[in-house]
Amino acid sequence: MDKFVIQGGKRLGGTVSVSGAKNATLALMPAAILAPGTSRLGNTPALRDVTTMTSLLRTMGMQIDFRENLLTLDSTNVDRYEAPYEHVKKMRASIYVLGPLISRYGRAKVSLPGGCAWGPRPVNLHIEGLRKLGADIELEGGYIIAKADRLHGARIHFDVSSVGATGNVMMAASLARGTTLIENAAMEPEITALAEFLNAMGARIGGMGTNRLEIEGVDLLHPAAIMTIPDRIEAGTFLLAAAITGGSVTLERVNPEHLSALTAKLEDAGCTLRSSPDSLSLTAHAPLRSVDVTAAIYPGFPTDMQAQWTSLMAVASGTAVVTDSIYFDRFKHVPELVRLGADIELKENAAVIRGVTRLTGAKVMSTDLRASASLILAGLVASGTTEVLRVYHIDRGYEAIEKKLQSLGAEIRREAGEEF
Ligand code: EPZ
Secondary structure: OOOOEEEEEOOOOEEEOOOEEEHHHHHHHHHHHHOEEEEEEOOOOHHHHHHHHHHHHHHHOEEEEEOOOEEEEEEEOOOOOOEEEEHHOOOHHHHHHHHHHHHHEEEEEEOOOOOOOEOOOOOHHHHHHHOOOEEEEEEOOOOOEEEEOOEEOEEEEEOOOOOOOOOOOHHHHOOOOOOEEEOOOOOOOOHHHHHHHHHHHOOEOOOOOEEEEEEEEEOOOOEEEEEOOHHHHHHHHHHHHHHHOOOOOEEEOOOOOHHHHHHHHHHHHOOOEEOOEEEEEEEEEOOEEEEEEEEEOOEEHHHHHHHHHHHHOOOOOEEEEEEOOOOOOOHHHOOOOOOOOOEEEEOOOOEEEEOOOOOOOOEEEEOOOOHHHHHHHHHHEOOOOOEEEEOHHHHHHOHHHHHHHHOOEEEEEEEEEOOO
């Protein structure tokens, strides 16, 4: 298993371009099931999760080609309607095939995802929503077994705002008979991107960008092409890399509107931000001020940036409280940060972070994608050498992160790690 070896203490400077959004791509790819023929996704990032989704869709008969960040998906020969445990256990987003399979083929057999690094992640809202559309769903042997003649429109109110459940139901409702109303829908930009792609295919989805989506079902969808939106979490991670090292960095091919909660907090912490329609620049001014955040649904502070913010606050000048209202136990990075010298105390779904003047390099272990990012950020500022182990986690969601950081002046290299 590879590791990253980082020499801390280098201020980052320069310009880096942001890749396409992982969490949009993982919804757009299964959406291609809905339309017979070849759809195209431009600005697709080269990530492990994209490879995993590609191999899952290929087992179903989808023909897929990926070259220079252009993904083409031909659904003509899809003839298997199953997402086996082997795939789903690797990546929870595999469940996005459920809605399209039921809607286009009237059947699906998808493994329940099981837990992830930081605890249970249920899919009850996906199942309840699809049942309301008329799918007959049984849970058997760890699988979701679904059948449906033709789905019909329904009014669906999600008790909890769920990105995945909103995406699955929206895709299924696009080919249902009649109109579906989704209330308390997720408003993440990745869901808006999915709605735009479906509409480009001929779907009739209204209310984009709000938590109330209206989908008028159609009989047939046709293939489409879309440019995938920039990855706001990759962008946010690079802004924090500049902030934590006291540097000055410009991000290109980014949508600043998708990052407004984060950039507001970075300004509170004392950074200077400048933006244009597709770029964002940050200049840090040490020492950083400690700023509390509560991770919440969009447009709130993203839970996928919570671990990275904790690293930044570890070297800020006061005490900050980082609360996660989405995932109460998404704090596996904290014990590893403490090994680097951070002063952090966990209290239920919050981390109380007392800033310290320095972190000291050590070997630390990645446990999940965003925890890995937080450890890299800490390594960039820790004195001496930090080794971040098991970086296959980070390769899931960041395209060539070490190369991008090197281009900004970071001393980071990938090494084949010890097997253990
Ligand atoms: C998406 O996961 C993202 N993944 C996650 O990013 C992100 O952390 C999450 O949304 C929240 O923003 C992708 O888009 C592929 P949810 P998802 O359904 O859809 C509860 C990353 O780092 N819930 O919005 O699985 C759930 O337990 C990943 O890129 C139910 O209770 O998240 C959680 O508390 C990690 N029942 C809350 O809703 C359900 O049926 C939000 O989950 C579904 C969800």
